[in-house]
Amino acid sequence: MPLNFNKVEFIRSAVRREDFLWDGLPQMAFAGRSNVGKSSVINRLVNRKNFARVGASPGKTSQINYFRLDGRAYLVDLPGYGYAKVSKAERDRWGRLMESYFASGLITLGIMIVDARHKPTADDVTMANWFFDTGCPVVVAANKLDKLKKSEIGPNMQAIRDTLALREEDRLVPFSAERGDGSEELMGLLRYSLEEHRT
Ligand code: GDP
Numbered sequence: 001m002p003l004n005f006n007k008v009e010f011i012r013s014a015v016r017r018e019d020f021l022w023d024g025l026p027q028m029a030f031a032g033r034s035n036v037g038k039s040s041v042i043n044r045l046v047n048r049k050n051f052a053r054v055g056a057s058p059g060k061t062s063q064i065n066y067f068r069l070d071g072r073a074y075l076v077d078l079p080g081y082g083y084a085k086v087s088k089a090e091r092d093r094w095g096r097l098m099e100s101y102f103a104s105g106l107i108t109l110g111i112m113i114v115d116a117r118h119k120p121t122a123d124d125v126t127m128a129n130w131f132f133d134t135g136c137p138v139v140v141a142a143n144k145l146d147k148l149k150k151s152e153i154g155p156n157m158q159a160i161r162d163t164l165a166l167r168e169e170d171r172l173v174p175f176s177a178e179r180g181d182g183s184e185e186l187m188g189l190l191r192y193s194l195e196e197h198r199t
Contacts, residue, residue, distance in 0.1 A: 003191045004070040008046040011066040011074070017100045021066055026073040026197045027106045028190060031127050032113030034080035037143040040177035041113055042067075042077060045187060052077055062093040064101060073194055076107075082123045098130070107134050109193040111186075112164075116142035116156055116174060120163045128164040137196075139189050140164065141175040141182060 014020050021027070032038040039052035052065070065077040078101070079094055086094075101107075110131035114120050120128070131138045142160055145153070153174060161172055171189055175182035 003072060003187075003194055005046050005187055007070040008048070008051065008075070009068050010051075011068050014064040014066065014101075015062065015097065017104065020064075020101065020104055020106060021074060022106070025068070026108040026194055027076050028069075028073055028109040028111060028193065029076040029078055029101075029107045029131075030111045030113065031078045031131070032080060032143075033115070033121065033123060034083035036080070036113050036115050037177050038077065038080060038113045041141055041143055041175065041186075042075065044177045044180065044183050045190075046075075062090060062097055064097065073108075073190075081127065082121060102130050102134060105134075107131075107136050108197050109190065110134065110136055110138040111190075112138065112140045113143050113175075114140060114160055114164070116145045116153075116160075117147050119159050125164060128166075132167075137169070137193060138166075139171045139173060139186065140166065141173045141186055143175045143177055145174045145176040145181050146179045 012019065030038055030042060042052040043049060062079050064079065067075040067077070069075050078098065081094065112128055112131060114124055128138070140160065142157060148156060157172055157174060166172060173182045173185050175186065
């Protein structure tokens, strides 16, 4: 049976290593700069309007939200980065939590959300390298594609590939959470990664 994206439930928010889930189900981790549309991408995938906000209240930028997908994998919503108005204490908390999650060995697939309109930031590059260091496959979704002219798509995708130093095997999916572009392709890659994980 293919992975059913409509069967999704919020499990918990993790703020420390002890809160991570260690039950062996694959963990597909979503990362991105604040406001890049990470929640919108997740909501698009699971076909809901306000799903990825569950458990996240304003100011709680340093928590990892776990959703279980079809009882077969976790969709892991990592806290966004690069938000200017965050205190140093909060940034430090973010760093400690992310470091321990990336060191946990739990990630089976990394999904990075970047903005299709812009060259990835230094923070995006750092995040991509964290994913590469885990050794897991990485998929990049270039969101807000609807804001681009047709002629801009090719050059922008190349700039994203070059700046993040994507390897040949890393997939880059032009995406629009608003319009739905790339959604089938991204779902296909998530399903595929699950099959690979099992074999
Ligand atoms: P997050 O902070 O990364 O979770 O970002 P959100 O999902 O909250 O989205 C941030 C803003 O970007 C919101 O105003 C969304 O409506 C908008 N947004 C998200 N995805 C898209 C998209 O594909 N196209 C456009 N035009 N706007 C988007």
